[in-house]
Every structure is written in structure tokens, then in C-alpha cells.
Amino acid sequence: MNFSDLLQKSRIVAEPNEExxxxxxxxxxxxxxxxxxxxxxxxxARDFRPDNRMLKRAFVxxxxxxxxxxxxxxxxxxxxxxxxxxxxxxxxxxxxxxxxVHHSDKIEVKxxxxxxxxxxxxxxxxxxxxxxxxxxxxxxSNKIGNLIQTLEVNELYERAITEFIDAASFEDLNLxxxxxxxxGPIGAIIPSLLSRVGVEVVAxxxxxxxxxxxxxxxxxxxxLSKVITSTDANFGxxxxxxxxxxxxxxxxxxxxxxxxxxxxxxxxxxKKKASVFITTETTTKILxxxxxxxxxxxxxxxxxxxxxxxxxxxxxxxxxxxSDTGKLRFPEYAFxxxxxxxxxxxxxxxxxxxKTLTELLADTPQIxxxxxxxxxxxxxxxxxxxxxxxxxxDLKVIDTLIGLKIFFGSDLGWIHIVxxxxxxxxxxxxxxxxxxxxxxxFKTVEYALEGxxxxxxxx
Numbered sequence: 351m352n353f354s355d356l357l358q359k360s361r362i363v364a365e366p367n368e369e370x371x372x373x374x375x376x377x378x379x380x381x382x383x384x385x386x387x388x389x390x391x392x393x394x395a396r397d398f399r400p401d402n403r404m405l406k407r408a409f410v411x412x413x414x415x416x417x418x419x420x421x422x423x424x425x426x427x428x429x430x431x432x433x434x435x436x437x438x439x440x441x442x443x444x445x446x447x448x449x450x451v452h453h454s455d456k457i458e459v460k461x462x463x464x465x466x467x468x469x470x471x472x473x474x475x476x477x478x479x480x481x482x483x484x485x486x487x488x489x490x491s492n493k494i495g496n497l498i499q500t501l502e503v504n505e506l507y508e509r510a511i512t513e514f515i516d517a518a519s520f521e522d523l524n525l526x527x528x529x530x531x532x533x534g535p536i537g538a539i540i541p542s543l544l545s546r547v548g549v550e551v552v553a554x555x556x557x558x559x560x561x562x563x564x565x566x567x568x569x570x571x572x573x574l575s576k577v578i579t580s581t582d583a584n585f586g587x588x589x590x591x592x593x594x595x596x597x598x599x600x601x602x603x604x605x606x607x608x609x610x611x612x613x614x615x616x617x618x619x620x621k622k623k624a625s626v627f628i629t630t631e632t633t634t635k636i637l638x639x640x641x642x643x644x645x646x647x648x649x650x651x652x653x654x655x656x657x658x659x660x661x662x663x664x665x666x667x668x669x670x671x672x673s674d675t676g677k678l679r680f681p682e683y684a685f686x687x688x689x690x691x692x693x694x695x696x697x698x699x700x701x702x703x704x705k706t707l708t709e710l711l712a713d714t715p716q717i718x719x720x721x722x723x724x725x726x727x728x729x730x731x732x733x734x735x736x737x738x739x740x741x742x743x744d745l746k747v748i749d750t751l752i753g754l755k756i757f758f759g760s761d762l763g764w765i766h767i768v769x770x771x772x773x774x775x776x777x778x779x780x781x782x783x784x785x786x787x788x789x790x791x792f793k794t795v796e797y798a799l800e801g802x803x804x805x806x807x808x809x
Contacts, residue, residue: 353478360471360656362459362478363449366401370457372408379409381480382444382461383416383495384487390441391419391498393434395426397534397591398558402446402457409444409459414496417489421498425558427536427593429688432466433507434500436684440464447592448564460592460656465664466686468657508543514683515694517547519701526550527697528586528599530574532565533557536593536690543690549697552581565591568731571752572771575603584700585707587693588751595751596676596689598696600707607766607779608750609634611696612672614714618699620644624669628662630654632674632748632757632764634781636717654748660685674748674755720785722778722792724799731774734767734799741798756795762787765795 356362356369362378364370382392392413396402410420421440423431428445435443441464449456461469461477469477480486489495527549531537537556544551554574555565566574566588578586578599586599598606613636616627620640625647629637632654641649650666652658654673663671664685671679677687680695700707730737738754739747746757753768763782770777778795782788 353481354475357471357474357478360469360474362461362474363456364459365456366405370405370459372404375405375408376412376415377481377486378459378477379412379414379444380416380486380488381412381477382442383413383418384480384485385477386418386441388417388487388489391421391438393421393423393431393438393440393443394445395423395428395431395443395535396446397448398425399446399448399457399562402448405457405459406444406446409446410497414494415488416486417493417495419495419498421500423500423503425535425538426503427534427539427589428460429536429593429690430503430507430539432462432684432686432688433510434503435462435464435466437503437506437510438500445592466684467660467664468686470657470661471655504539504542507539508546511543511683511688511691511694512547514680514691515547515698516702519698520548523548523701524550525697525701526552526581526583527693528552528554528574528578528581528583529556529693530554530566530570530586530588531556531593532570532589532591533559533563534589534591534593536589539593540589540690540693544693547694552577552583566597566751568769568771571597571605575599575605575771579603584697587689589689590751593689594677594687596692597752598676600711602708604708605752605768606707606711608674608676609636609766609781610711610714610716611676612678613637613640613716614699614710615672615678615695616640616670617714619670620647622669626650626666626668626670628652628659628666628668628671628679630659630673631760632746632755633672634717635783636715640715654746660687675750717781720780720782720788720792722780722796724776724778724796726774726776726799728774730799731769731776734769734776737801738767738795738798741801742795758791762791765791767795 396406443462445460533555541551541553588597627649631651641647659671678692748755755766757764765780
């Protein structure tokens with residue numbers, strides 16, 4: 351087979367037992383062991399999908415055949431995997447998880463270096479080349495790797511995370527958060543973590559289901575929104591299945607765009623004298639204005655690809671990094687993002703400000719957005735992700751967990767698409783460098799949804 355066919359957007363993406371069989375997964379594991387010079391320990395984890403359990407076990411056998419030891423976290427979210435890599439000094443990590451494309455049967459294999467930073471496209475391609483060129487190096491029978499038991503990793507993680515917030519400030523405030531864990535392994539972490547710092551938790555989808563559902567969905571997010579308002583919670587969050595991305599809701603149950611949350615955190619970091627910020631080329635342009643007003647502060651934009659923001663935070667010794675997908679990086683803890691820490695950091699901001707999240711966001715500057723609505727069918731409400739990605743394949747399309755962001759280029763701007771929770775409508779919000787182009791850009795998206803074009807006609 352052509353192993354390079356497994357590479358999509360800098361990750362291994364494949365349909366289990368069709369494109370990625372246990373035999374192929376074992377070869378990938380052996381190739382990773384070869385890439386790592388046949389020595390060291392690898393940390394591995396998965397979500398609750400049965401096919402990921404199967405493929406992870408096959409991958410583990412391949413790694414062990416190349417002479418590396420395995421630290422198996424079984425089912426664990428990505429933040430815990432990344433923590434364990436650094437805490438125990440392993441040479442890298444691997445996560446088997448559901449593909450981020452909505453309603454897809456494919457899975458993703460995410461790989462991480464010894465710093466807990468995700469492999470870039472070149473790293474993954476080098477691993478695949480080892481398979482294609484039949485350059486796998488296996489160990490002799492007396493040097494096959496071992497399985498290493500991990501004890502109390504979740505406990506160690508929770509204790510470590512709480513050291514990076516002022517937990518004492520939460521005492522006696524009757525704080526409450528609603529969390530939707532999307533039936534992922536972060537459900538074993540986040541309720542316990544929040545309870546540890548005295549926060550009441552209402553947890554949704556925080557268990558391992560007998561029948562796996564693709565979450566979040568419009569209906570699950572609508573339910574989350576209602577629970578937030580009915581419980582008088584301070585805010586709510588929804589994690590994706592592997593715990594790597596997050597969506598925030600205010601105390602009124604309103605979804606908060608990731609660009610607005612990013613701006614809020616940038617302002618808070620500037621108050622702490624932070625001066626170097628890293629973000630992607632596709633986030634709001636208000637950041638240039640806000641950071642540019644502070645003497646000595648600078649903003650560095652990079653491509654929105656796996657590992658790029660984290661690596662740049664590390665190399666440039668930045669004080670904060672963020673991207674479109676709810677990934678916020680606090681380098682005092684780690685170069686990579688951590689959704690649990692981001693949740694606690696937001697709570698800390700609310701407590702110390704004495705304001706509600708709605709009030710904080712009202713004070714947060716943003717570029718005025720253009721709005722547009724598309725009425726559509728039930729089927730397209732469910733499948734708009736795939737339709738848009740297919741028909742606008744020449745553009746940068748970013749899965750924001752709740753919807754899609756379409757980037758037309760820095761000279762034009764972007765459109766964010768989210769589903770309405772109450773009607774068969776897609777809600778479009780655009781930030782345009784050339785506002786006069788806005789109507790044409792909105793129509794481009796509408797035509798793509800209707801299948802009237804396969805690539806953009808704009809320049």
C-alpha cells in the first residue's frame with residue numbers, strides 16, 4: 351500500500367479495518383520505534399471507541415517489537431497524555447482518537463515528541479517513509495520492549511494543574527460550571543479537578559457509553575446552553591472527545607466565538623506584562639491593534655497546522671499562544687494547549703475581576719462582524735461540514751468544533767459558520783479586510799453549500 355495516503359493535514363487519518371488495519375497499525379508502531387532509534391519509552395492513550403482500542407494495541411505491539419517500552423494510559427484525554435510525556439520523561443506519545451470531521455467513521459493517530467508537542471507534517475511523513483521503504487528495524491527477542499504500569503496519573507495531573515492558578519481565590523464563592531465531556535475520557539478528569547478547587551460541577555456526557563455517539567451536536571450544545579441558564583452556572587464548556595479542544599458559553603447560555611475568548615485572554619496576559627504572543631494567521635485582526643498599543647509587545651502569526659503554535663511559543667519564548675479552535679497555551683505550564691487549565695484560568699479571570707463573563711466580554715474590543723443566514727435542510731444541517739470542505743477545498747477550512755471557519759486569505763478575511771440551535775439555519779459571521787467583498791464571500795459559501803461550485807472564484 352501507499353502509506354502516504356494515510357497522511358491528511360499533518361496527521362494519520364484513516365477508516366479502521368479499511369484503510370488502517372491492525373497489521374498496518376503494528377507497522378506504524380514499529381516505524382515510530384525505528385524513528386526513535388529503537389530506545390526509550392512511549393506513552394500511549396486512546397478514547398473509548400472499540401476500533402481505537404484495537405488499533406492502539408496493534409500499534410503498541412509494533413513499538414515493542416522495535417525495542418521501546420510502553421507506558422499505557424488506556425483511555426485518557428490528550429492533556430493527560432501530554433502531561434505524562436513530560437512528567438515521566440518519555441520520548442514521545444501517541445493518541446488514537448475520533449477524527450475531527452463531524453459524522454466521519456475515520457479515526458486520527460496523533461503523535462507527540464518528548465516535549466508533548468504534536469508532530470508536524472514532516473515528522474509524520476518521515477515515519478510513513480520508513481514503512482514505505484521497508485526500513486523498519488526490529489529488536490532481538492531479548493530486547494523487546496515492556497509494558498510499564500502507570501499509577502495515579504490523573505491524580506498527579508490534577509495536582510500539577512492546580513499549581514498554576516490561585517485556587518484559594520475560589521473559596522466560599524459558590525462557583526459552578528457546566529461541562530459537557532462529549533463521552534470522552536476527559537469525563538474522568540474535569541469533574542474531579544473542578545471539585546478539587548471547590549467548584550460545583552454539573553457534568554453532561556461524562557461517561558463511557560455503550561453506544562458511541564458523535565458529540566458535540568447542535569442538540570447536545572442546545573442542551574448544554576439550557577442547563578447553564580437553569581442552574582445559574584458561572585459559565586459552561588464543551589470539550590471534544592479527546593479533550594484537546596473546547597467551546598465556551600457564558601452564564602446566559604450564549605456560545606462565545608473562539609476569537610472573542612482569545613482576545614479576552616490576550617488582554618488578561620497584557621495586564622500581567624506579557625509581551626510576546628503567538629497566534630495563527632486566521633484569528634481576528636483586533637489582536638494587532640490591542641497588542642500594538644502596548645510598548646514592546648509583539649504578535650507573531652503562524653500557519654494553523656499541528657504543532658506550529660506550540661513550537662513557535664517554545665522557540666520565541668512567548669508568554670501566550672492561541673488559535674481558532676479553543677486552544678490556549680500558557681507557557682508557564684507548557685508550550686502546548688490544555689483545555690482543563692484554560693477552564694480554570696477563565697474562572698480565575700472572572701473571580702478576580704468581580705464581573706460576570708458577559709460583562710467581561712462586553713468590555714472586550716472586537717472588530718464589527720457582518721452577519722448572514724442560510725436556511726437549509728435537515729440533511730445539510732447535519733452534513734454542512736463535509737459539503738463545505740469538499741466544495742471549497744482550495745481554501746483553508748478550519749474545524750472549530752461547533753462549526754467551520756473559512757479563511758479567504760489575509761487580504762479578504764474569514765467567515766465562521768455555526769448551526770442555529772433552534773432552526774434549520776446556518777449562522778455566518780464574517781470579519782473582512784475589504785467589507786465591500788463581504789456579500790460576495792457570503793454568496794460563495796451559500797453556493798458551495800448548494801453544490802453550485804467546486805472552488806472559489808474570488809481573487
